[in-house]
Amino acid sequence: MELVPGNTLITATPDEGRALAVKLARLTVKATQPDAEVRQRLRLAYAEDHHSLIAIAQVVATEYATIAAANNHWR
Amino acid sequence: MELVPGNTLITATPDEGRALAVKLARLTVKATQPDAEVRQRLRLAYAEDHHSLIAIAQVVATEYATIAAANNHWR
Amino acid sequence: MELVPGNTLITATPDEGRALAVKLARLTVKATQPDAEVRQRLRLAYAEDHHSLIAIAQVVATEYATIAAANNHWR
Amino acid sequence: MELVPGNTLITATPDEGRALAVKLARLTVKATQPDAEVRQRLRLAYAEDHHSLIAIAQVVATEYATIAAANNHWR
Amino acid sequence: MELVPGNTLITATPDEGRALAVKLARLTVKATQPDAEVRQRLRLAYAEDHHSLIAIAQVVATEYATIAAANNHWR
Amino acid sequence: MELVPGNTLITATPDEGRALAVKLARLTVKATQPDAEVRQRLRLAYAEDHHSLIAIAQVVATEYATIAAANNHWR
Numbered sequence: 001m002e003l004v005p006g007n008t009l010i011t012a013t014p015d016e017g018r019a020l021a022v023k024l025a026r027l028t029v030k031a032t033q034p035d036a037e038v039r040q041r042l043r044l045a046y047a048e049d050h051h052s053l054i055a056i057a058q059v060v061a062t063e064y065a066t067i068a069a070a071n072n073h074w075r
Numbered sequence: 076m077e078l079v080p081g082n083t084l085i086t087a088t089p090d091e092g093r094a095l096a097v098k099l100a101r102l103t104v105k106a107t108q109p110d111a112e113v114r115q116r117l118r119l120a121y122a123e124d125h126h127s128l129i130a131i132a133q134v135v136a137t138e139y140a141t142i143a144a145a146n147n148h149w150r
Numbered sequence: 151m152e153l154v155p156g157n158t159l160i161t162a163t164p165d166e167g168r169a170l171a172v173k174l175a176r177l178t179v180k181a182t183q184p185d186a187e188v189r190q191r192l193r194l195a196y197a198e199d200h201h202s203l204i205a206i207a208q209v210v211a212t213e214y215a216t217i218a219a220a221n222n223h224w225r
Numbered sequence: 226m227e228l229v230p231g232n233t234l235i236t237a238t239p240d241e242g243r244a245l246a247v248k249l250a251r252l253t254v255k256a257t258q259p260d261a262e263v264r265q266r267l268r269l270a271y272a273e274d275h276h277s278l279i280a281i282a283q284v285v286a287t288e289y290a291t292i293a294a295a296n297n298h299w300r
Numbered sequence: 301m302e303l304v305p306g307n308t309l310i311t312a313t314p315d316e317g318r319a320l321a322v323k324l325a326r327l328t329v330k331a332t333q334p335d336a337e338v339r340q341r342l343r344l345a346y347a348e349d350h351h352s353l354i355a356i357a358q359v360v361a362t363e364y365a366t367i368a369a370a371n372n373h374w375r
Numbered sequence: 376m377e378l379v380p381g382n383t384l385i386t387a388t389p390d391e392g393r394a395l396a397v398k399l400a401r402l403t404v405k406a407t408q409p410d411a412e413v414r415q416r417l418r419l420a421y422a423e424d425h426h427s428l429i430a431i432a433q434v435v436a437t438e439y440a441t442i443a444a445a446n447n448h449w450r
Contacts (some may be wrong), residue, residue: 003240003244004238004240007239024286027243027296028247029281030270033273033278034282037236038272042275045275051276052279056282059283059286060284063289065290066289066293066298069293070299
């Protein structure tokens, strides 16, 4: 399966980079749990769980650091 | 939805960069849980939970590292 | 509210930088939970909870990485 | 045991780098718990546990930062 | 109180840098919980708790990244 | 006690660097819990606990980032 959409970390803008960070995080979860039905069930659980929402925000922040560096911070 | 307010990581000052870090973290949560009512309920929970407050501080610290690098640490 | 005391990441020494890291972490908590009474109650809880103390140390370590980089590691 | 497949961090593409990040994370688990039967049992547990899936995504994000840097972000 | 022993991140060797990382982590805990008796009680708890030992290792790893960078990795 | 085996972060290969990352993490645990018998007991616990295995993988990923940087990613 594709783990990096478009197979590049380069994006036109900081906002597109952010969307990529979110996608990268989701694709790791998909690679670890390929069953779509299970993922859907878990999604309902974590979307109501503030510990999980914060932990997801941590993952996205970490992915974004890499993407921002790849794009020379869009300077 | 917009994930990076103003679509830039560049801010005039370290303090504005910090405010952006806080916003980025909140927008990730919003993207993951789009229902404002649910978010409001969870906010009441985590604001009284010291584990969550510390975890949020960790996310903000991670976002801030990226923003500070983007701004060459405002030197 | 002010999120970065003095609105700068530059400090004279590594020790002052460390004090700033601690303050940044506390100010994020304050921004998320503005009620001083609630924060005082939570402080009593986390100061007796070794999981929380370690988690706070993690946040401070992360903030310090940014501050040290901003100061070219005080070399 | 081999901890880095191919003994290199260099990959042809961002997507291959991502696959390497996933493998590195799995090999650390294997080095810590060499019993394949135990790992299989634990895998069934964490694949149904959203906390674990998010924590795995965090590890992969961290590994990927290193691999992306090694590859000059495939620019 | 002193947060960075010797007020410098520069050490002669990687091993001394590592010892500094451990001390930095401990001093953050001390700054957050200044009561020596409470810290001693908590130390007994976390030294028998594998979750805490791993979390402490995470903090030390993060501190060490900063110290290693400050010392240009002792190359 | 020795915290960095060989007192250097430089290794010949990415794979040797990875082995060093694992050792650094273990030595931090040893420094925090010097009693070998307690560590052996805790090891039996965490090797069967998927939360702990993932947390260990996170520590190793963080250590490896530092070691890889020290070795200029073995490019």
